[in-house]
Amino acid sequence: MAHNDNDSRMAAQQEFELLVSRYYSTLYQFAFSLARNEDDARDLTQQTFYAWARKGHQLRDRSKVKTWLFTTLYHEFLEKKRRRIRFPHYELSAVDQDLPNVSPATTNQLDSGTVLQSLARLDETFQAPLSLFYLQDHSYKEIADILGIPLGTVKSRISRGIAQLQQILMRGKRAGNGRREEPNG
Amino acid sequence: MDSRQAKEMLMRYRPETTEGADPEFAEALEQARRDPELGRWFAEHRAFQTAIRESFKQLHVPADLKDRILAEYRPADIVAWWRRAAFPALAAAAAIALLIGLVLFRSQPEDRSFASFQNRVVRTAQRGYVMDITTSNLTDIRQYLEAHEAHADYVLPAPLEKLPGEGCAVLRWRNNTVSMICFDAGQRNDLYLFVARRSDLPDAPSEPQFSRIGKLTAASWSAGDKTYVLAGRGDEQFLRRYLP
Numbered sequence: 325m326a327h328n329d330n331d332s333r334m335a336a337q338q339e340f341e342l343l344v345s346r347y348y349s350t351l352y353q354f355a356f357s358l359a360r361n362e363d364d365a366r367d368l369t370q371q372t373f374y375a376w377a378r379k380g381h382q383l384r385d386r387s388k389v390k391t392w393l394f395t396t397l398y399h400e401f402l403e404k405k406r407r408r409i410r411f412p413h414y415e416l417s418a419v420d421q422d423l424p425n426v427s428p429a430t431t432n433q434l435d436s437g438t439v440l441q442s443l444a445r446l447d448e449t450f451q452a453p454l455s456l457f458y459l460q461d462h463s464y465k466e467i468a469d470i471l472g473i474p475l476g477t478v479k480s481r482i483s484r485g486i487a488q489l490q491q492i493l494m495r496g497k498r499a500g501n502g503r504r505e506e507p508n509g
Numbered sequence: 510m511d512s513r514q515a516k517e518m519l520m521r522y523r524p525e526t527t528e529g530a531d532p533e534f535a536e537a538l539e540q541a542r543r544d545p546e547l548g549r550w551f552a553e554h555r556a557f558q559t560a561i562r563e564s565f566k567q568l569h570v571p572a573d574l575k576d577r578i579l580a581e582y583r584p585a586d587i588v589a590w591w592r593r594a595a596f597p598a599l600a601a602a603a604a605i606a607l608l609i610g611l612v613l614f615r616s617q618p619e620d621r622s623f624a625s626f627q628n629r630v631v632r633t634a635q636r637g638y639v640m641d642i643t644t645s646n647l648t649d650i651r652q653y654l655e656a657h658e659a660h661a662d663y664v665l666p667a668p669l670e671k672l673p674g675e676g677c678a679v680l681r682w683r684n685n686t687v688s689m690i691c692f693d694a695g696q697r698n699d700l701y702l703f704v705a706r707r708s709d710l711p712d713a714p715s716e717p718q719f720s721r722i723g724k725l726t727a728a729s730w731s732a733g734d735k736t737y738v739l740a741g742r743g744d745e746q747f748l749r750r751y752l753p
Binding site: 340341344345348349352353356357362366369370373374375379382395396399402403406434435436438439440455457458459460463468472473474479482483486487489490 | 643
């Protein structure tokens with residue numbers, strides 16, 4: 325039996341290492357896109373795997389491991405945030421009827437910093453769906469499961485989130501241009 | 510599908526995925542091929558989407574993170590349930606119990622009484638259960654249950670509402686949905702609330718009634734269109750603190 329225990333432990337350790345190798349970087353990137361700082365993103369990623377170590381065995385359907393990990397991370401994030409501040413509830417505003425178009429010049433200037441800053445200015449309801457959408461590791465159905473919202477709501481929030489992100493980027497571009505022009509004016 | 514609808518669809522199209530095979534995207538993509546103006550917008554939009562995606566991919570992941578995670582866990586913490594030493598014996602016992610259960614089941618009519626329901630759900634809490642989500646946030650729990658078409662419009666007694674959650678699960682009993690919500694009552698004491706449709710359990714009590722089932726005490730009552738069973742370790746007096 326002792327021999328079996330050791331085998332089981334080794335197998336479990338291998339499974340755990342495989343899970344960590346496969347998901348730690350996208351989990352961290354998702355965490356960073358939500359928390360926007362390295363310390364919190366690290367904590368969230370580590371807490372997620374800690375939760376798996378304690379409670380992962382409760383997951384009956386092993387094909388849902390990825391969804392379980394992202395769901396757990398998202399809940400940890402919400403919990404952490406709730407402890408820090410009681411954040412305001414944002415009503416979903418109607419989609420801007422004019423779907424904006426970002427110019428190729430603005431697109432060419434995008435980098436991670438700009439994108440994350442813009443993401444931070446989105447309505448909170450759009451932030452997590454958009455991060456999961458752009459990480460491209462999840463289907464719409466998986467995003468719905470992770471966030472615990474209906475599929476139709478996910479699709480709508482992603483569309484509206486992209487529209488709002490484009491508006492923010494365009495406004496940032498115009499403001500940037502304005503500032504650069506001031507010294508000459 | 511007009512140009513406007515196609516644009517709304519294409520807003521969230523991801524070229525590197527299999528979404529192009531999805532009929533709703535396929536139609537919008539076809540529209541973009543036919544309509545030059547929409548096609549131009551789509552080309553620019555794709556460039557924008559690619560740039561954002563690349564920005565996400567460029568997010569730097571700390572080099573030591575993986576090693577840290579691996580270093581912090583001992584194998585004993587993470588023995589998978591199907592590899593636990595006791596599992597083969599438990600599986601054999603479960604198979605025998607299942608066989609006996611099937612024989613009894615075939616010889617008896619289905620018991621749909623409240624007593625049967627209460628016994629079943631409270632024993633579920635003792636036998637080992639799987640939570641669908643684990644969170645301390647009661648709003649998240651309610652949202653999860655709502656999204657999964659389980660009972661989510663339950664009314665929590667005020668004292669219970671003040672406790673942090675542990676998680677929740679959607680159970681089935683006689684083809685009916687039952688919501689299971691777990692609470693952390695402190696001092697390693699969990700409380701389990703089961704919510705069912707009152708009309709599924711016509712003989713359920715209206716006012717709280719107490720019973721002892723295995724190691725747990727259960728309080729059961731009905732209010733509105735719901736029947737509730739609250740179970741936990743401790744006696745009747747302990748449970749009364751959390752009732753309406």
